[in-house]
Amino acid sequence: MxxxxxxxxxxxxxxxxxxxxxxxxxxxxxxxxxxxxxxxxxxxxxxxxxxxxxxxxxxxxxxxxxxxxxxxxxxxxxxxxxxxxxxxxxxxxxxxxxxxxxxxxxxxxxxxxxxxxxxxxxxxxxxxxxxxxxxxxxxxxxxxxxxxxxxxxxxxxxxxxxxxxxxxxxxxxxxxxxxxxxxxxxxxxxxxxxxxxxxxxxxxxxxxxxxxxxxxxxxxxxxxNPKAYIAKRLDDQATRRGRFGNTVFLQEPDIKRGVGGLRDFQNALWMAQVRLGTKTAEDLNANNYLHKNELRDFVRGYDYLLRVRNTLHYLSKRPNDLLNLEMQPKVAYQMGFKHRELLTRVEQFMRIYYGHAQNIYRISKLLEHRLALTALDAEDRKLSFREVIRARRMDRTKMVDGFVLRGRELAYENKKVFEEDPRRLIRIFRHAQVLNASLDFDLESLIRESLPSISQEVISSSEASRAFRSILQTPGQVYPVLFQMHELGVLGRIIPEWERLTCLVQHEFYHRYTADIHTLNTIRELDLVFTSSEPIFQKYREALRHTEHPDLLYLVLLLHDIGKADGIKNHAEAGARIAEQILARLKIDPSIREIVQYVIKNHLLMARFWQKYDLDDPETAKFFARQTENSTHLRFLYVHTFCDARGTASSLWNSYKDTLHTTLFRTTLEALTLGPEVDRRHAEQREMIRKELIARQIPDISEEEIAAHFQLLPERYFIHTDIDEIALHLKMVNDLLKTINQTDTLGALQPVIDWKDDLDRGFTVVNVVTWDRAGLFYKLAGALSVSGLSILSAKVVSRSDHIAIDTFYVVEPGRGLVQSRAAMEKFQRTVDQALVDHIDLYPEIQAQSKKLDSSLLRSTDNPLQSTFPATVDVYHELSLKRTIIEVQSPDHLGLLYLLANSIFDHGFDISFARINTERGVAIDTFYIENVDRNESGIDTAKLMELRESLAQIITREPQETVHF
The missing domain is CATH 3.30.460.10 (Beta Polymerase, domain 2)
Incomplete structure (x- = not known):
């Protein structure tokens, strides 16, 4: 195709x-x-x-x-x-x-x-x-x-x-x-x-x-038994293509084994050789199995891929068939693409590559179909594939708008079906959707040949717009139809702006697919939201059910990245402007257009929000509620973000992110629904928890201790801390106070530590309760790093009696839940060294780093780093009354320790941290406040010095300015 x-x-x-x-x-x-x-x-x-x-x-x-x-x-x-x-x-x-x-x-x-x-x-x-x-x-x-x-x-x-x-x-x-x-x-x-x-x-x-x-x-x-051989080859093709997502448009294609790769061409010739005795593609043309133009595209595509492969081998100096992001600029240059802008050079080259690969895929599929038909012939007589097609056409079952429905396959009645009415080029896909039918190969070929018939007049017609809208208004059945419309070139004719996304490489480190295929993948995810019985989809389906037009999200997803053709930066805003013209052409109701444009313009907002803001802070939900404006916008953003992430790369979404995402959705929905009443609801919830804790009669915990715990902690602690976790913290505080009363001064400095696995979310929760002191966070983060554990997120809260309750969400790299008893014991020892003996942990972090392959630590899956530079941003978020630091940098062992240590050295404490690592890139957010609580406000000069220091840690040249 x-x-x-x-x-x-x-x-x-x-x-x-x-x-x-x-x-x-x-x-x-x-x-x-x-x-x-x-x-x-x-x-x-x-x-x-x-x-x-x-x-x-x-x-x-x-x-x-x-x-x-x-x-x-x-x-x-x-x-x-x-x-x-x-x-x-x-x-x-x-x-x-x-x-x-x-x-x-x-x-x-x-x-x-x-x-x-x-x-x-x-x-x-x-x-x-x-x-x-x-x-x-x-x-x-x-x-x-x-x-x-x-x-x-x-x-x-x-x-x-x-x-x-x-x-x-x-x-x-x-x-x-x-x-x-x-x-x-x-x-x-x-x-x-x-x-x-x-x-x-x-x-x-x-x-x-x-x-x-x-x-x-x-x-x-x-x-x-050539028929058995062909059947096995077809099974092999399907399995191999499935491993590569059944698409040519991977950002890092495998030239040999990938979809549209050399193996597709070779498999077709092997099947033909066994069935027909032919050896070359030219033989297939001579035997009327390939048209002249198909032969030309097939052979040229194969030759081009061979040349790319030769170039890749020479540059890699090894047998390398993966055209990854690191090698694409080098191969492009050797292939003659000399544009001074690296990204432009790669885009030009990859568009050519994808075009040739897609021709190989399309024609190999045609040959598979034709050879498989021939393989079904009677043993004593060999029919050509055209004769088989002709014979099958005699068995007509139903006429539909100039097409023949036979079983679950649509064919054309005569070759002038689109000349008679070009609008059928759009209606045919609606028929296929309604009838749950596929298009036969000859009909697909005729559609391609007839693409010029989709004129501006056809696109602007009410009938064409209605047919296309109907396709998008059939929940659960949209992806297969849009994918085929895209494959056959019809989608780009209906929406000319879509053509600029076709074959477009996205120079973002987490994307696996080109822009067009990514967009279609998000629509596949929405189909699953509407139809799948898997638990993860049900809450998103429920969120959409409370909107007036749940299927509207299909249109949003289709257009959400339409602005990327002009570059990644500000593509959401550009996409909203471009979408306005498209929506008008499709005759979308003006009241609905506003929703579509809002979600497109803000489709990155929700993920960015929960990645960097403290969701335990009640002000966060109020802040986000003001930005989303209403529950309809919020619901669409909620489901859109889920589909967008899962359509980007299968590994990009996990239970931890799903929890953050859903927490922000629910708290914001509550803020939008209750308004000023939300504070009263939180107060009632807090009081209910207090009473239930008293009723539990926790051993060794008095009612007075519970009351003190509630009086000494800030309100945000109780928003999303469940009653079992609060009970745990009460016991840990009680143990700490006992230790302080029973031991000497040094013993009082030892923290109380608890480990608990969160099986549903795939991480381990480490609670640390200790006497609050300067630099506590960076020392605990360093101890976790020395122990070989990765921090996903951290919550830091202190009682007003100077008892700190720090919670870290950690994983064991490559394994998820922390299963290593040795790592836990090492953390305990290292914490004691840092907090009690005041030992600097950085030399040990450096020693561990040297044991590892430095190239592995420093390498990322983003070789084209010009689109993802190391940055530091420091700013006051007035709506939250918080000072926030955002850092993005290639990750390496000890990075968090260095950042947190620098923050402390400049006179600041960390009150909240969100730690995120994607494919070797650290994306971290910190809330900071003065170590000296008596200081009013944060000194701008100190912030400038801190930003310079952090910038030197991640890159030797500062990249951003401080915003106020």
Missing amino acids: ALNCSTRVLPCPLHVSASKPTRSRSSPPEQMTSRIQKHAARRLSFDLDASKAKRLAACKKFMRLESEMIIMRQRAGDSGVKVARMRSKLIDALLTKLFAHCLNIYRRSHEDSEITVALIALGGYGRTELAPFSDIDLMFLYPTGIKAKKIRDLQQTMTDEILYILWDLGLKVGHSSRSVEEAFAEARSDIQTMTALLEARFITGDEHLYRSFSEAYRTFYLKD
Whole structure:
């Protein structure tokens, strides 16, 4: 299936130098092969007595010189196929000379031996498509019937004189030794072996043996149940594509195995070879299985991907098929994209790449369909796929608006169906949705050919707008239809602004998909909200149920990133402006447009809010309520944020974030619903908790202690601290006071620590109750770091009698819940060292850091860091009456300790911390206040000094200013 990006992008490789650099004159492949062979004859002719060291040195020199020549051809712009073929012919020439020398050595000691052997290339090497650092797959083929002991000496000589040389040259070689009979037996039992042998190519040795094997193998694969082979290949395709999300548009595509990758092309040819006896894509055209334009796009796409792969191998200096963000700028430059702006260079290159990959995917799917139809024919007669289609069309069951519904598949009645009424190009998708039907391949092809018929007049018609709106107003069934509309290019015709998102790489470190596919993924998540029985979706479905138009969120999600075509920065505001024109064209009611535009403009607001603000503070909910304005906006933002995050990357959403998100939603909804009454409700709730705690009669806890606890703590403590946690804190305070009364001065400094696993949210809660003192937070954070634990978030609260209750939400890296008893014990010891013995923890943090691979610690999954710089922002949030620090930086061991220590050194305490790490990037927020509570207000000069200090910690050049 193909996206419209291919029709817009693909002309580039044909005439734009960025995608196809100007080529210098190069020799035809035959001349290059002949030259390599001549060089091999001159440089690799050995006497029988030549030492292995001498032969290895000659081989190294030959490989170096010839490889340099191939690299020159690659840089000059030679095609991917040509460079891969030269690499294959280079290995052919090397193996031919090594093989000849090997046989001469063997025959010197086995003059009477009549054993023959053929050296055969398999896999990519067999196709003469050997990438620079790919494996070299070899098979030593022997005649059937020769006893193993008779060929053992020959096999050992082959290993010593050929394989060891190849390995010493640094080549990665896969090899097998088979008799003809063994080759057939393995092909029958293993589909991978059968496929590998389809590409068997003679290199040197007994050519007659190879020819007889090749002819027999052709007879075998054409007659030995080709339908079963095709079925297995189709299953393999589906499984492989599923691993890559069934989309070409991953931000970091796998050139070989990904959707639209080289394997899609190869799989199609393998199926065709087994079914039809063809070898090349040109053969499929000759047999009417590929149209001329399909052949052109198929072959050009494959060649382009081969060239990208060759470039990636050369740059990586290893067998690398993952075109990740780090390598994309380098590959783009080598492919001829020279724009001075790195991101522009990458975007231009990746659009071309996606266009070619999507053509491979589309045409391979077409071939799979056509070959699968042929494979269903009767055993005694071979029909073409067109004959099968024609026969199936005779079995009509129902007519719908000029289309034929047969079972669950829609086909066209005649090829002029869209000429007669172009609006059918939109209505067909509504029919498919209502009938729960798919479109047959011929209908899909006709839709692509008919795209120019979607004129401005069609787009502006009430009927087209109504059909499109109806698609978006069918909860639970929207994603499949929109995805197919996008694949076939219709969505970009209805909404021209959408086209600019197609194939657009998003240079944000947490995105896995291109902008268009990300958007569609968010719509898939909304389908699940409406239909899934999984518990996580139910509360979001309930939130939407209380809005007047729950399905309106489909339109919001479709347009929420429409502004990204002009850049990531301020894309939400730009998207709201662009959406205004689109909504008018779609004839959306003005009262509804306001909701859509509000959510688009503010779609990042809610996640940013709970990532940095203290949700226990009652002022936070009031602040957010003022920004959302009403419960409708809030409900749409709530569900939108959930779908947006899950549509970005599967790992981006977890139970911890879901808890924060839902807490903000519920407290804000309460603030919007109750208004001024919310404070009274909180007071009533607090009093109920106090009475219940008294009624519990907690051992050793008097009613007076409970009363004191409630009097000595701020109101925000009681908002989201549940009664069991309050009871725990009461016991811990009681234990601390007992210790203070029963021990000496040093013993009184030891904290009381409690560990509790939160199974539902996948983290461990560490409560620390101790005598409050300056720098407590950074010392506790340092102790957790030394113990090898990661902090997700922290709550810091102090009673007015100077007892601190600090709560840390932590995980054991790679495992979630803290299961290591050693880590817990180390934390206890380290806390005692820091709080009682006043030992500086930083030297130990540094020592641990040095034990780790510094490149791993400092690397992030955001190689294009220009879009995510290290920053420090310090500001007063007047609505909350808080001074806030926001830090984003590449994460590393001890970062939090350094930040918190600097905050303390500048005369501030941390009253709240939200710690977040995404793919190697730390995003931390701190509320700070004066260590000296007698000081009124925070000194601006001190804040400036603090910001400079924090900036030096994360990056040596300060990036932001202080805002007041």
